Amino acid sequence: MCPTPKVTTVAERYDRSLRYAHGNCPPATAPQPLPTSAWPKENIQFLEKYYAWLIEGGTAQYATNIIYLPMAGHILGMNLVPHQQINLESDLDQALDYIRAKGVGADWLSACRHGLEKFRRFLRLERGLGEPGKLKVPDLSRYMEGLPAWLVSELERYQRIQQKSWRPARIDANLYNFWSKHSGIWRFFCREREVRQLADLKRQHILDYVDRSLAAGLATSTVNNQIRILHSFLLFLQDEGYAIPQSLLRIQTLKEADALPKYLTDEQVIRLRDEIERGVREAQLPAHRREALLLRAAFFLLWQGGMRLGEVEELCLEDLDILTSPNMGHPGGRLTVRNGKGQKDRTIYLTPNAVLALQSYLAVRGPGTGNQVFLYRNAPMHKDFLHAHLAALGEGLGVKVHAHRLRHTCATQLLNAGCRITSIQAFLGHKRLNTTMIYARAHDQNVADDYFAAMQRIEQRLDVAPAAPDEISPLEPEPAKKDEVIKVQDRDQLVAWVEILSQPELSQAERLSIAGQLKQALAGNNGPGLSSLSTFSVPIEREEHVLECVSP
Numbered sequence: 157m158c159p160t161p162k163v164t165t166v167a168e169r170y171d172r173s174l175r176y177a178h179g180n181c182p183p184a185t186a187p188q189p190l191p192t193s194a195w196p197k198e199n200i201q202f203l204e205k206y207y208a209w210l211i212e213g214g215t216a217q218y219a220t221n222i223i224y225l226p227m228a229g230h231i232l233g234m235n236l237v238p239h240q241q242i243n244l245e246s247d248l249d250q251a252l253d254y255i256r257a258k259g260v261g262a263d264w265l266s267a268c269r270h271g272l273e274k275f276r277r278f279l280r281l282e283r284g285l286g287e288p289g290k291l292k293v294p295d296l297s298r299y300m301e302g303l304p305a306w307l308v309s310e311l312e313r314y315q316r317i318q319q320k321s322w323r324p325a326r327i328d329a330n331l332y333n334f335w336s337k338h339s340g341i342w343r344f345f346c347r348e349r350e351v352r353q354l355a356d357l358k359r360q361h362i363l364d365y366v367d368r369s370l371a372a373g374l375a376t377s378t379v380n381n382q383i384r385i386l387h388s389f390l391l392f393l394q395d396e397g398y399a400i401p402q403s404l405l406r407i408q409t410l411k412e413a414d415a416l417p418k419y420l421t422d423e424q425v426i427r428l429r430d431e432i433e434r435g436v437r438e439a440q441l442p443a444h445r446r447e448a449l450l451l452r453a454a455f456f457l458l459w460q461g462g463m464r465l466g467e468v469e470e471l472c473l474e475d476l477d478i479l480t481s482p483n484m485g486h487p488g489g490r491l492t493v494r495n496g497k498g499q500k501d502r503t504i505y506l507t508p509n510a511v512l513a514l515q516s517y518l519a520v521r522g523p524g525t526g527n528q529v530f531l532y533r534n535a536p537m538h539k540d541f542l543h544a545h546l547a548a549l550g551e552g553l554g555v556k557v558h559a560h561r562l563r564h565t566c567a568t569q570l571l572n573a574g575c576r577i578t579s580i581q582a583f584l585g586h587k588r589l590n591t592t593m594i595y596a597r598a599h600d601q602n603v604a605d606d607y608f609a610a611m612q613r614i615e616q617r618l619d620v621a622p623a624a625p626d627e628i629s630p631l632e633p634e635p636a637k638k639d640e641v642i643k644v645q646d647r648d649q650l651v652a653w654v655e656i657l658s659q660p661e662l663s664q665a666e667r668l669s670i671a672g673q674l675k676q677a678l679a680g681n682n683g684p685g686l687s688s689l690s691t692f693s694v695p696i697e698r699e700e701h702v703l704e705c706v707s708p
Contacts, residue, residue, distance in 0.1 A: 166204040167192040170229035182257035187250060189233025199232045202239045206278050213522045213534035214443035227271035230254055244279060248272055277535065281523060294328060299335035303342055304352060311338055314392050321499050325470055337385055341365065359403045376412040383409050417564040417594060424555050425459065425565060431549055446520045450530055453517040454542055456510040458559050462566035462584050463504060465559035467493050469537055471529045478511045502585045567595045
């Protein structure tokens with residue numbers, strides 16, 4: 157077998173992959189890509205640029221060589237025109253048809269389809285078209301099945317209104333979430349309570365649904381959320397002219413625990429930060445270092461910036477102002493959160509450490525198809541990237557870490573450092589002050605300091621001082637058992653007392669007197685005349701029973 161020839165250029169690498177391609181040979185009648193010798197010269201240079209883009213963006217060398225580079229080469233080899241003239245919608249699919257004609261398996265076909273989309277993204281970037289829209293029309297028919305036509309129509313109208321406040325990156329997930337929750341409620345009414353028209357819905361039906369949810373083991377907070385969802389939709393229907401009985405709108409939510417936000421301690425934050433810094437220092441490959449710098453920059457935005465996970469993911473380059481400006485009055489920078497929760501913009505201030513972390517990452521960020529700050533392999537960072545990495549870091553440290561817990565930590569630390577509660581409210585983007593005040597309940601160092609200072613004054617006034625360790629009295633020994641108190645030499649004498657008590661001619665007064673003296677003797681206080689008694693012999697195990705018999 158002849159050895160595989162070595163390659164020195166990207167063009168040679170593709171030609172070799174075409175020669176030793178994965179799969180069977182396609183039919184002779186099927187279109188096939190041509191080697192680079194038949195390409196326009198600019199397309200060869202374009203392929204080299206694409207290869208460098210992949211490697212600089214952190215794509216693995218192996219995947220680049222066997223998937224991404226060959227698929228780009230197939231596209232260019234089947235469209236022998238300058239790359240600027242390639243149609244992004246129709247011309248790229250020819251390469252996928254070629255892969256299908258080779259009879260490859262479903263997994264390999266899926267990988268090649270992913271490689272095609274990667275090259276399409278690069279073409280869009282080069283043409284200045286940016287990231288393609290991700291909004292797809294999901295199939296929601298399974299949620300609508302079994303619901304009356306009027307209800308589906310009204311839910312669709314309500315969904316379009318709600319959708320206006322959804323983040324673009326979350327529309328798909330929110331669509332499924334919306335229909336899953338609403339259809340679950342109304343499917344119970346329609347199937348199990350035979351509701352066909354809105355007039356058929358009764359208060360008891362809602363109470364039955366609540367009971368069923370609780371019996372199924374759903375949390376109280378989940379059930380309350382279902383009640384609020386139904387209540388909001390009924391209010392929408394009322395605004396649309398439907399007659400909604402007030403009894404349906406007065407369903408009370410259940411009492412639930414007033415939980416406090418969970419935050420990281422200062423020691424846990426330091427350990428987490430040190431672990432992230434260690435990842436930056438020890439990264440060897442450029443791709444690993446880029447990923448470590450990305451994670452560090454995002455960590456500072458979540459911890460010191462108190463940003464939500466979605467806000468970090470959708471942060472754009474034009475919203476950064478991280479150059480030190482003497483007019484800002486502080487040494488750090490700032491950024492703007494666009495369309496935060498409640499469709500509100502707000503300003504986030506950044507410490508010098510956070511600015512440095514961002515600048516270090518941006519230096520290796522690389523090009524991408526969009527203007528998002530955080531890119532992973534030349535594409536906007538996936539929504540689960542940070543969640544998975546933070547969870548893995550926390551697991552290694554024995555600390556549960558997620559993005560919102562870092563936001564809680566930021567608020568708690570700001571409060572304990574003396575930051576005004578109204579400033580924290582504006583910084584976090586809370587609509588109501590009560591939402592921010594919950595952090596004061598979780599841990600307010602000012603309250604703790606006031607308590608210990610006041611209690612110290614109280615103890616000083618009452619002359620209450622903790623005992624020094626050497627002043628603490630040792631624990632009292634356990635009381636001795638009765639058979640340890642009774643001396644061996646006195647046992648026969650005690651038996652003699654019992655014998656006297658057993659005489660029938662003793663009066664009740666004499667019997668009580670002797671019994672009292674016997675108790676004193678057993679307690680260690682020898683009664684009068686104890687040593688002058690006659691001696692008799694009985695087993696020691698009977699003494700406990702004798703005492704019970706003679707007690708008055």
